[in-house]
Amino acid sequence: MNxxxxxxxxxxxxxxxxxxxxxxxxxxxxxxxxxRFTDLTVLKYMMSALVVGMIGLFFLDxxxxxxxxxxTPTYVVGNLVGGLIFGGGMALAGF
Amino acid sequence: MKWFIAQxxxxxxxxxxxxVMLGLxxxxxxxxxxxxxxxxxxxxxxxxxxxKFIYPPAADNLYWKHIMPAGISWQxxxxxxxxxxxxxxxxxxxxxxxSANPDFQWRAVWGNxxxxxxxxxxxxxxxxxxxxxxxxxxxxxxxxxxxxxLAPSAFIFIAGMFISGILVSMIIYRKKF
Numbered sequence: 588m589n590x591x592x593x594x595x596x597x598x599x600x601x602x603x604x605x606x607x608x609x610x611x612x613x614x615x616x617x618x619x620x621x622x623r624f625t626d627l628t629v630l631k632y633m634m635s636a637l638v639v640g641m642i643g644l645f646f647l648d649x650x651x652x653x654x655x656x657x658x659t660p661t662y663v664v665g666n667l668v669g670g671l672i673f674g675g676g677m678a679l680a681g682f
Numbered sequence: 683m684k685w686f687i688a689q690x691x692x693x694x695x696x697x698x699x700x701x702v703m704l705g706l707x708x709x710x711x712x713x714x715x716x717x718x719x720x721x722x723x724x725x726x727x728x729x730x731x732x733x734k735f736i737y738p739p740a741a742d743n744l745y746w747k748h749i750m751p752a753g754i755s756w757q758x759x760x761x762x763x764x765x766x767x768x769x770x771x772x773x774x775x776x777x778x779x780x781s782a783n784p785d786f787q788w789r790a791v792w793g794n795x796x797x798x799x800x801x802x803x804x805x806x807x808x809x810x811x812x813x814x815x816x817x818x819x820x821x822x823x824x825x826x827x828x829x830x831x832l833a834p835s836a837f838i839f840i841a842g843m844f845i846s847g848i849l850v851s852m853i854i855y856r857k858k859f
Contacts, residue, residue: 593759595715600763601770602707603719603822608768609692610700616787622844622851631697632704633825639705640830644712653713659818659828661835666824669817670842673810677821677843678850680806681788 615681622678693775708830717756720823721764722814724757726750757823791855817842 610632611617620626648655676682689695712718730752734741746752772778782796783789792798814820817839819828825843828836 588756588759592715592756596717596756596759597763597766599707599711599715599717599719600760600765601767602763603704603760604764604767604769605771606695606700606703606707606767607764608771609695609703610697611694613768615785619787619851622847623855628697632701633821635698635701636704636708636826637829639702640708640826641832643705643709644830647709647713655831657828657831657833658718659824659831659833659835661833661838662818663838666817666835666838667842669813669815670839671846672813673817673820673839674813674843674846674848675850676806676808676810676813678806678847678854680803680810681785682803682807682810 618681619678622674691774691776693777704826705830708826715756717760718823718827719760720757720819720827721761722811722820723750723823724755724761725811726815727753727755727758 607613611628612632617626617628621629644653644655647653708719727750730741730746730750731754733746734752741752769778783794783799785799788799792802810820814823818824818835819839821843824839825836829840
């Protein structure tokens, strides 16, 4: 990787961290309360990101700017078991 | 311009606008850098690099060579950016404060001792990272990056995450708070 790639990666991360912080998802109670259905910030944030991202990526794929590839392989049991373990840790730590 | 600066200095945004920003970041990241967002993978890269340094034969397998290459990867640089992004956002909104146990809800449920918060964060993070390793990503790497490409794995993962998250928080909270 050259310097431009590293700076681009850091810039992407910067914007990512910025949006997480401004949505309040760096706080314990925001993460835990989505599982208690008292504060749905996480869902609102994730679903808006998904919708915008889907439209953007499929549009770019349609006009041929990128070649859309699924980078996350599906193996039902692994994804589900991993998700189950992950959720437990998430509710405990609040990340 | 004045409005723009006021937005930058605001303590928090609507989760919808912050989410739209993340969606745009995800799109531009794939378009301009060719990489998708992800957080948990970088810890695996770093752990692999550490293992390679301490005991090289243990790192000499398929996982650390191909699935999660050991070393400083793109994601590690991205994660450094995440740290500075949230730091600058906090500094600009003027709410920066060092605290060992900052969350009011945590204190209401578990008490004021900082060690409990740190222990739960450490243990919880181990569980979380282990689950992410099995599933093939975390909330950002699998749910967001996979979800935007309509990968089935992302939605299976989100379902699993909510099932156990709800159960664990029910156990922790019961009737408290």
